[in-house]
Amino acid sequence: MEYCMSEYLRMSGVYWGLTVMDLMGQLHRMNKDEILEFVKPCQHECGGISASIGHDPHLLYTLSAVQILTLYNSLHVIDVDKVVEYVKSLQQPDGSFAGDQWGEIDTRFSFCAVATLALLGRLDAVDIDKAVEFVLSCMNFDGGFGCRPGSESHAGQIYCCTGFLAITGQLHQVNADLLGWWLCERQLPSGGLNGRPEKLPDVCYSWWVLASLKIIGRLHWIDREKLEHFILACQDEETGGFADRPGDMVDPFHTLFGIAGLSLLGNEQIKPVNPVFCMPEEVPRRINVKLELLN
Amino acid sequence: MHGRIKVKSTEEQKEQKAKERAKKLQFYQATTAAISEKRKDHQFDQEVLELTGQILSVNPDYATYWNLRRQIFLHFEHEKEPEEVKSIHQKELFFLETCLRVNPKSYGTWHHRCWVMDHMQEPDWKRELELCNKFLEYDERNFHCWDYRRFVVQRSAVPVEEELAYTSRLISTNFSNYSSWHYRSTLLPIVHPDHKRQGRISEKILLKEYELVQNAFFTDPNDQSAWFYYRWLLGRADSLLKINCLYVNRDQRRILVCFSRPVNVLSKSSKLILFVDQKLILPEWRPVAGQKTYSCVWLCDLPECTLDNGSLHQDIKVVWDGDDDLQKECTIYKGKRESWCRDSATAEELFRCQMSVEKSTQLQSELESCKQLQELEPDNKWCLLTVILLMRALDPLGYENETLQYFKALKVADAMRTRYYNDLCSKFVIENCILKMEYAEVRVIDMSHKNLTRLCYLDQMVLVTHMNLSGNQLTCLPPSFLTMQCLEVLNADDNSIENVSGLSNLPQLEEVTLRNNCIQTPADLQPLASCLKLSFLDLKGNPVCNLPNIHSELTLLLPQVKEIILQ
Numbered sequence: 105m106e107y108c109m110s111e112y113l114r115m116s117g118v119y120w121g122l123t124v125m126d127l128m129g130q131l132h133r134m135n136k137d138e139i140l141e142f143v144k145p146c147q148h149e150c151g152g153i154s155a156s157i158g159h160d161p162h163l164l165y166t167l168s169a170v171q172i173l174t175l176y177n178s179l180h181v182i183d184v185d186k187v188v189e190y191v192k193s194l195q196q197p198d199g200s201f202a203g204d205q206w207g208e209i210d211t212r213f214s215f216c217a218v219a220t221l222a223l224l225g226r227l228d229a230v231d232i233d234k235a236v237e238f239v240l241s242c243m244n245f246d247g248g249f250g251c252r253p254g255s256e257s258h259a260g261q262i263y264c265c266t267g268f269l270a271i272t273g274q275l276h277q278v279n280a281d282l283l284g285w286w287l288c289e290r291q292l293p294s295g296g297l298n299g300r301p302e303k304l305p306d307v308c309y310s311w312w313v314l315a316s317l318k319i320i321g322r323l324h325w326i327d328r329e330k331l332e333h334f335i336l337a338c339q340d341e342e343t344g345g346f347a348d349r350p351g352d353m354v355d356p357f358h359t360l361f362g363i364a365g366l367s368l369l370g371n372e373q374i375k376p377v378n379p380v381f382c383m384p385e386e387v388p389r390r391i392n393v394k395l396e397l398l399n
Numbered sequence: 400m401h402g403r404i405k406v407k408s409t410e411e412q413k414e415q416k417a418k419e420r421a422k423k424l425q426f427y428q429a430t431t432a433a434i435s436e437k438r439k440d441h442q443f444d445q446e447v448l449e450l451t452g453q454i455l456s457v458n459p460d461y462a463t464y465w466n467l468r469r470q471i472f473l474h475f476e477h478e479k480e481p482e483e484v485k486s487i488h489q490k491e492l493f494f495l496e497t498c499l500r501v502n503p504k505s506y507g508t509w510h511h512r513c514w515v516m517d518h519m520q521e522p523d524w525k526r527e528l529e530l531c532n533k534f535l536e537y538d539e540r541n542f543h544c545w546d547y548r549r550f551v552v553q554r555s556a557v558p559v560e561e562e563l564a565y566t567s568r569l570i571s572t573n574f575s576n577y578s579s580w581h582y583r584s585t586l587l588p589i590v591h592p593d594h595k596r597q598g599r600i601s602e603k604i605l606l607k608e609y610e611l612v613q614n615a616f617f618t619d620p621n622d623q624s625a626w627f628y629y630r631w632l633l634g635r636a637d638s639l640l641k642i643n644c645l646y647v648n649r650d651q652r653r654i655l656v657c658f659s660r661p662v663n664v665l666s667k668s669s670k671l672i673l674f675v676d677q678k679l680i681l682p683e684w685r686p687v688a689g690q691k692t693y694s695c696v697w698l699c700d701l702p703e704c705t706l707d708n709g710s711l712h713q714d715i716k717v718v719w720d721g722d723d724d725l726q727k728e729c730t731i732y733k734g735k736r737e738s739w740c741r742d743s744a745t746a747e748e749l750f751r752c753q754m755s756v757e758k759s760t761q762l763q764s765e766l767e768s769c770k771q772l773q774e775l776e777p778d779n780k781w782c783l784l785t786v787i788l789l790m791r792a793l794d795p796l797g798y799e800n801e802t803l804q805y806f807k808a809l810k811v812a813d814a815m816r817t818r819y820y821n822d823l824c825s826k827f828v829i830e831n832c833i834l835k836m837e838y839a840e841v842r843v844i845d846m847s848h849k850n851l852t853r854l855c856y857l858d859q860m861v862l863v864t865h866m867n868l869s870g871n872q873l874t875c876l877p878p879s880f881l882t883m884q885c886l887e888v889l890n891a892d893d894n895s896i897e898n899v900s901g902l903s904n905l906p907q908l909e910e911v912t913l914r915n916n917c918i919q920t921p922a923d924l925q926p927l928a929s930c931l932k933l934s935f936l937d938l939k940g941n942p943v944c945n946l947p948n949i950h951s952e953l954t955l956l957l958p959q960v961k962e963i964i965l966q
Contacts, residue, residue, distance in 0.1 A: 105424045106400075112461045158435055159463045206466055208510045245584035245631040254549050256542045256581045276661040276693050281826070286627070288819050301577045301623045302540070306401065325822070327815040340405070353403040396691075399877050 114156040115146060115165040117356060119172050124360040126175055126384050127367060127375050136176055143169050144181050150193075151186030152204065162204045163194060163216040170220050174387060179224070188226045191217050199234030200252075210251045211242050215264035218271045219381060222393050227271070236274050239265050247282030259290060259299040263312040266319040267380045275320065275398050284322035287313050295330030296349065306348045307338045307358045310365030315379040318368055321398035328369050335362050335369075430454055438467060443474040452494060459498050459505040469514060481520065488519050496530070503534060509543045513550055524555030539575050545582065559589050570615065577624035584631060596636035606761050608632060613765055616781070617772060626781040633762075633792050635752045640719075644741040644861055645727035646885070647715050651906060652701040654682070655884055656717050656727070657861050659747070661693035671697065674716040675705055687881045687904075695858035696882045706731065739862060743837050749859070750830045751792050762793055780813035791827060799831055821852040821872075829855050836863075842885070846871070858882045864907070869893050874917075876901040883908075891916070892937075897923065904929045915940035921952045928957055937964040 125131050146154045152161025153169040173179045194202045201213040214235055221227045241253045248257025249265035269275045290297040290313045296305025297313045317323045337350040345354030346362030367377040376385040380395055434450045448471060451464040476484055495512045516522045531548040552562060563586045569579040591604040609632055615625035644657035664671045664684045673680045686694030712732045719725035731738035744750060766789040773782045787805050790798035806824045810817045828849045833856060836844045844863050848870035857879045864885050869892040880901025888910045896916040903926035918941040927933060938944055944965040953963050
């Protein structure tokens with residue numbers, strides 16, 4: 105039932121599963137051909153890619169698909185030029201990106217757009233200056249970023265915006281000390297991280313917060329030992345996998361971000377993870393994506 | 400999925416649950432299949448609305464079905480009478496509200512509501528604002544609702560002052576206020592702008608706001624949001640772009656320009672123009688850190704005869720982007736090797752705002768209040784940090800020692816964030832070192848034995864000739880060190896330095912001592928090879944000294960260095 109009800113995000117689910125397997129050096133245990141066969145028919149005429157068959161295209165799943173195909177070095181399975189056209193068509197006059205033709209604006213989509221284009225080597229297809237202008241207009245009093253101008257800071261949005269600024273070479277526009285402080289204040293006495301003030305800790309924030317800190321060069325502001333302890337406690341010793349917090353049910357989403365978080369903390373059993381793309385570091389390196397993080 | 404506790408159950412319970420789930424699944428799959436069929440046949444009708452409605456009620460994140468409903472409505476707008484369409488829209492708003500009650504945090508649901516409102520002939524924005532009020536009463540931190548509120552406010556031109564009053568109401572009655580303070584931070588600069596400082600508040604209102612926030616954190620010292628907001632109130636505005644420093648060196652035929660923020664001098668849209676004695680020169684600018692696109696410090700080499708020693712003096716001027724406000728001039732006199740013009744950190748409000756007597760008086764009294772609170776709440780780290788921030792704002796040099804004491808207490812109260820506090824303290828210490836150097840009007844900076852864990856403001860030290868970094872906890876001299884273009888003597892003894900990547904292409908560097916650090920291999924010292932004037936290097940007490948043949952290896956790597964000390 106859960107599998108059925110999550111069909112609307114299947115492409116991302118596949119990306120989470122494959123990436124966590126690759127991070128653990130176990131990608132070969134997945135069925136590459138089956139997966140490529142799943143991705144191909146999800147590209148629609150407009151060039152955009154949907155989460156699954158019978159669903160409408162969206163930037164979120166276009167990125168997930170491109171990430172999957174990049175992992176497998178199989179971008180030829182889709183029409184890359186059409187993907188670029190689709191992404192380009194979603195940029196608005198103020199530089200923002202809609203998620204799809206229905207017009208929802210969100211800095212998550214700015215990230216999806218440039219991350220997709222960066223993996224395809226086609227960043228020149230959109231107006232980067234305008235895109236940057238929009239993302240910067242979402243910067244708040246606390247140094248963080250929200251969905252749209254005026255929206256409250258949130259770790260997920262901050263990850264998207266710092267990732268965006270890393271890809272577009274504009275990290276110097278971030279107030280790294282102020283934002284780094286806000287981010288390190290996500291760490292609670294339990295060692296876990298929350299997504300914004302007064303909220304509960306969640307393993308997925310071990311990724312959003314940690315990756316953001318890494319991008320702005322302040323990863324060391326988190327107490328690593330306590331966080332690692334928290335993440336490991338989110339494992340289910342019976343079934344394997346990670347849940348959002350200790351004792352809850354596991355799922356692929358939290359498993360990926362638990363593992364990716366541990367990788368950022370330096371765990372040597374896991375491949376080094378790229379903090380912008382959330383893929384093994386070797387993958388963006390293989391395709392020569394230019395990224396400069398803050399020191 | 401978030402917040403699903405794993406529960407163990409008996410065999411019987413498991414079987415019962417499995418049966419129920421199977422039934423639900425069958426119904427779900429039958430419904431989605433039916434919708435799929437109808438969509439294939441381009442049937443945009445009431446039945447599809449029914450079916451998609453059933454799925455969306457339990458799974459509002461099924462985005463494609465919100466899309467489908469919109470397609471149907473667009474079709475209806477075409478085919479049906481306005482009165483019927485109006486009624487359909489109203490029903491949709493009602494349906495959306497029931498969805499929101501079940502899950503008030505679905506992006507798809509809120510966005511669809513926006514879409515419906517934008518498609519109505521006579522939208523009732525007042526009712527939408529009331530809806531927001533209601534939902535924010537249930538959960539004042541629901542950012543979806545706040546964003547929807549901002550949408551409603553924008554569409555219906557609700558006066559900003561009314562929204563400001565709304566935040567005041569919430570803040571005075573509730574506890575969970577971060578979202579309200581955040582909203583306030585966006586509204587105040589619109590209603591009461593500081594005309595000189597972009598994004599900041601006029602002083603009269605600012606002083607009132609300080610009081611408001613103080614009341615909040617005195618009422619509940621554990622309410623984080625007030626402390627975050629107060630830090631913002633104490634801060635400065637973003638600096639306007641300025642040229643901080645212009646430096647000319649006759650021997651090197653070199654010009655250095657230092658900006659207050661990183662810029663890209665080589666972008667198509669900007670130009671850094673140089674005048675020597677009113678004559679226009681377009682040199683090839685490059686950033687100090689070779690590969691960077693954006694840099695604070697830029698330099699250029701002048702053609703051979705530009706700075707001849709004949710005339711009594713020569714005037715150098717740089718202008719940024721044709722903007723007369725963004726320029727710097729200096730004069731180099733006959734016989735002088737170098738010249739410069741530099742803004743002081745104090746004048747430029749680099750570290751803190753200049754303050755009126757009124758503001759300074761009020762903040763002084765707030766500092767006293769915070770200190771009193773701290774005595775009542777010795778473990779409250781927010782209070783300790785805020786005392787430090789107030790002292791920095793009022794008198795960084797006067798409170799120097801007291802600040803260090805408070806940092807000690809802070810690291811006890813909030814040990815998890817020790818590394819942050821060390822880095823923050825380092826920053827404040829370096830600010831004070833720069834201020835002292837400026838008051839003494841010298842080009843020597845002493846940052847020794849100050850527990851520094853990082854280096855800051857190196858782009859403000861372009862003119863420094865002698866630097867003492869000994870006895871700290873630095874682990875590297877990073878690329879930001881490349882701005883030290885006038886540095887002649889560096890003492891970095893007694894740190895934990897492993898990496899000196901920033902010690903490259905420093906044209907004036909003659910003496911470096913790195914005793915008792917963590918340099919491991921000759922390769923670690925590679926950057927020094929490009930410091931052509933380097934003649935003295937002391938590496939005593941580094942692991943690298945124990946390697947066999949190390950002296951000959953280093954002599955090969957650094958042929959320009961006359962004296963390399965290894966023991």
